[in-house]
Amino acid sequence: MSRQQEQLFSASLMQSIKSRFHYVDHDVDGRARLFFDNAGGSFRLKSALDAFAGIDALPDCPERIHERALFLQDIQTRGEADIRHILNAQAGSVYLSLTASAAMFEMVRAVMENVPGSNAVTTILEHPSSFDAMKLYCERTGRELRVAPSNAETGGVDVDAIISLIDDDTALLSVMYASNISGAKLDIASIAKRARERRPDLFIIVDAVQHAPHAVIDLQKTPVDGINFAPYKFFGCRGAGVTWLSERLAELPHHRLDAKAKGAWELGSPAPAQFAVVSAIVDYVAWIGSQTSDAQDRRELFIRGMKRIEEHERALLALLLDGADGQRGLRAIDGVRVFWDHDDLTRRDLIVGIGFDDLDPTAAVRAYEQRGVIVYERIASSLYSGRMLKSFNLDGAVRISPLHCHDQGDMLRFLAVTEEIATEARRGE
Numbered sequence: 164m165s166r167q168q169e170q171l172f173s174a175s176l177m178q179s180i181k182s183r184f185h186y187v188d189h190d191v192d193g194r195a196r197l198f199f200d201n202a203g204g205s206f207r208l209k210s211a212l213d214a215f216a217g218i219d220a221l222p223d224c225p226e227r228i229h230e231r232a233l234f235l236q237d238i239q240t241r242g243e244a245d246i247r248h249i250l251n252a253q254a255g256s257v258y259l260s261l262t263a264s265a266a267m268f269e270m271v272r273a274v275m276e277n278v279p280g281s282n283a284v285t286t287i288l289e290h291p292s293s294f295d296a297m298k299l300y301c302e303r304t305g306r307e308l309r310v311a312p313s314n315a316e317t318g319g320v321d322v323d324a325i326i327s328l329i330d331d332d333t334a335l336l337s338v339m340y341a342s343n344i345s346g347a348k349l350d351i352a353s354i355a356k357r358a359r360e361r362r363p364d365l366f367i368i369v370d371a372v373q374h375a376p377h378a379v380i381d382l383q384k385t386p387v388d389g390i391n392f393a394p395y396k397f398f399g400c401r402g403a404g405v406t407w408l409s410e411r412l413a414e415l416p417h418h419r420l421d422a423k424a425k426g427a428w429e430l431g432s433p434a435p436a437q438f439a440v441v442s443a444i445v446d447y448v449a450w451i452g453s454q455t456s457d458a459q460d461r462r463e464l465f466i467r468g469m470k471r472i473e474e475h476e477r478a479l480l481a482l483l484l485d486g487a488d489g490q491r492g493l494r495a496i497d498g499v500r501v502f503w504d505h506d507d508l509t510r511r512d513l514i515v516g517i518g519f520d521d522l523d524p525t526a527a528v529r530a531y532e533q534r535g536v537i538v539y540e541r542i543a544s545s546l547y548s549g550r551m552l553k554s555f556n557l558d559g560a561v562r563i564s565p566l567h568c569h570d571q572g573d574m575l576r577f578l579a580v581t582e583e584i585a586t587e588a589r590r591g592e
């Protein structure tokens with residue numbers, strides 16, 4: 164067993180983890196399926212769906228004085244505390260919106276409409292939710308948009324490439340924690356530190372939608388002004404984006420009922436069920452943490468759980484790349500190219516991008532589906548992929564995004580299917 168494989172969850176824990184999620188090994192119709200598109204929406208925790216259904220079944224408005232309303236307020240208070248546990252956030256505001264994209268547009272707008280400076284900085288790899296928000300509000304407020312290029316070798320963006328664009332006149336830096344195309348992590352701690360050395364009062368907003376389900380985030384070590392994630396990519400449910408805002412960002416003018424506190428961002432009826440989903444996510448990760456730690460503190464257990472998830476996922480990534488037990492890995496399969504294949508796996512989330520010599524990505528995704536495997540074609544004509552792929556000089560890629568509830572057998576099965584597809588494509592079948 165390799166050193167990486169030693170980091171995998173034990174067989175009994177693995178079984179227990181799989182049983183906590185819906186449809187890990189089978190689709191809803193009972194057919195065996197490998198779902199490797201978790202960066203597009205992850206497996207759902209049964210407990211998160213149960214929590215959502217249980218709380219949303221209650222007709223009560225949380226903004227009342229009766230017992231059930233107070234219960235719903237408690238659910239929200241616990242959910243807000245759990246959002247802070249996930250991010251290690253103190254003070255500031257927590258904001259639940261319909262999507263992560265909606266919150267990103269609102270944050271960018273608040274800074275751009277109210278903070279002086281003749282330019283704003285972002286990267287070419289951003290999701291359209293932040294890139295297009297930056298573009299729109301630069302146009303509306305007459306600023307220059309500066310875009311840091313990608314690094315085709317690492318699949319990320321170099322710290323220097325971002326820092327070199329920041330000057331005394333930069334109003335806002337918007338940067339993602341990890342790329343949802345390549346899986347490359349950006350070094351947010353260095354970026355935040357060095358950006359603030361250039362401009363100490365710089366506003367920084369981070370899109371953590373891709374990265375949050377894969378590793379620990381610690382706002383005390385990476386002090387930024389705004390950060391968001393999406394529960395539906397984090398073992399939870401669709402229908403909410405979660406955002407934390409620093410006090411100074413939260414208090415910038417924004418859409419707000421006049422009588423509410425200056426830092427309040429929620430607009431309209433709160434949805435306690437969405438807070439209950441976040442608490443179910445934290446319960447689950449803390450449960451993984453409790454397997455190897457007897458800490459009592461919820462953040463401590465959450466950290467321990469996320470670290471185990473990260474280690475297990477890194478071992479899965481190594482298996483995908485290098486194979487095991489006689490099964491070739493992606494790096495060795497004839498007719499397959501691995502993109503952004505940075506050797507330092509600690510700099511990568513569990514995402515791999517590949518291309519087939521003899522098959523375009525869309526045809527490859529169909530070939531996978533015929534064999535019971537779901538992956539995603541990233542193609543240049545897509546509004547969600549084009550800009551980023553062009554920056555890497557690529558027309559397309561197949562994105563593979565398993566999750567920590569997969570095991571070694573799942574990786575090997577995927578590799579065998581990949582080898583079969585590559586062989587058939589080469590023979591022109």
Ligand SMILES: Cc1ncc(COP(=O)(O)O)c(C=O)c1O
Nearest residue numbers: 262263264290292343372373393
């Ligand atoms: C990196 C990243 N940021 C933002 C988003 C947008 O999230 P939402 O669908 O909640 O708006 C996505 C969704 O794919 C994403 O991958």
